[in-house]
Amino acid sequence: MPAMWSLDQTFETSAGTVVARVAGDGPPLVLAHGWPWSSYSWHRITPALEARFRVHAYDMPGFGRSQKDGARPPSIDVQGEVFCEMLDHWGLDAPRVVAHDFGGAVTLRAHLLRGRDYTALVLMNVVAMRPWGSDFFEHVKRHVDAFTGLPPHIHKAVVCAYIDSALAHPIAPDDYDGLDAPWLTPDGQTAFWRQFALADERFTAEMEDRYGDLRCPASVLWGADDPWIPLARGAALAERIGVPLTQMDGLGHLPQLEDPPRVARAILSRLEG
Template sequence: MSWKLDETAETSAGTVAAGRCGSGPALVLAHGWPWSSFSWHRIIPDLARRFHVHWYDMPGYGQSDKHAEQRTSLDVQGNVFAEMLAHWDLERPIVLAHDMGGATALRAHLLHGCDFDRYVLMNVVAMRPWGSEFFDHVGRHVDAFLGLPPHIHQAVVEAYIKGAIVNDIDSGDFEKLVEPWLSEEGRGSFYRQFAQADEKYTAEIEPVFGDIRCPAKIIWGEDDPWIPLERGKALHALIPQASFETLPGVGHLPQLEAPSLVWERLNAFLSRDGEG
């Protein structure tokens, strides 16, 4: 059983590419920026031995719709996450979220009434401040970046993704992370994500993090170059009911940098009764 995108769903933000495999309790994977559901492919086989695993590419990402007038900001993504749970008829899934998938699933849970059985937040975007100086710069000058020659654009994407990772990952995995952004529509969508980023969408939910209605666990790659460990600790302070665990020597993309370690930590939490 492995990652694939062999189904589609119509959402308020366009057509979404999705997949699922395995059997058991429902588990939903929420990817972040600038990734896609492919980022989970190395842990999906382990998860699928115990769970019915669901995943999708967020609108504007991967193999889902990417078009010039499309809104793909975090408010939209939170709505689409809720729509996907309804599409799959999932009332109380386990949710595993990474990067902006954290804010996406948090909005679905705290603002849109989606209930989760358990919730894992891994190196997530969830609270202010977020976004690097480069992130802010691109957001202010999107038109200039849209005019880059294709080979320069590819170099920008590759350098940006490499900036998240502190351990070598498989070269084929790296190419698959870059690939969706290299087509003409992918290039436009890549830069629109910078332009549509707005901290107000996390500010809206920060005051109610303590209202999470299920057992939760925060997992953090200690050497994350994008979202430092201190941000993970600050998030834990706002979700005191959650357990908190770090991954030594791991960067922002644990599921590809250290998939065996991630599975080990997930398995321990998901196998435990009570609050985890």
């Protein structure tokens, strides 16, 4: 991982130890990553964000460099609780929030089900509307036990192929290593497959009829060529919230790494607008 992506904070949450970073000057901004990523997925756009905001980022329990074998399974409902714990830890009452992938469900749960306020919320290619995931995701979820014991070299090949399948535009070669490395250790391999088993659409089903009740300005950005969560799902979410959908043509499920300058501009325009 690049030297600039340091995670120099450690915090004990109800789901295990997490690592985090805070950098930049300005109003508080919190980044919520998704699956199977970590806070590293933001590293190409944080310099632009940190020039305007004090940016808070962390690896969720079970992900990245955070503890992968905590006392509580790191499902989306638990992650929503931990997100609230992190806001308390940082002393943030109503930060701006940018969420990606299941970070969308996590931050929406904290807002709609646990009463946390945001100054603004940007949702980018998020898990928020059923059905979830790719065909491969659904297949593994039905047959998790067949994958958990893969030999390490085959596990690595599957992880790399899975990450590559999210993209519609090439990313920097070094970024592949930063994305897949956390899953290639013994505990990482266990954590990777466990996430498929923990996925449960009820974690968004119980909120879907409340998306029109958001208490903050919201924006929906979408890599239009997302192979995992189609643009139509983003359009349905934007309609449910009552905001326009901003589609980013030519980009897939990881816009922030596929075209960092373009995505940073889009996010900043919504946070500062």
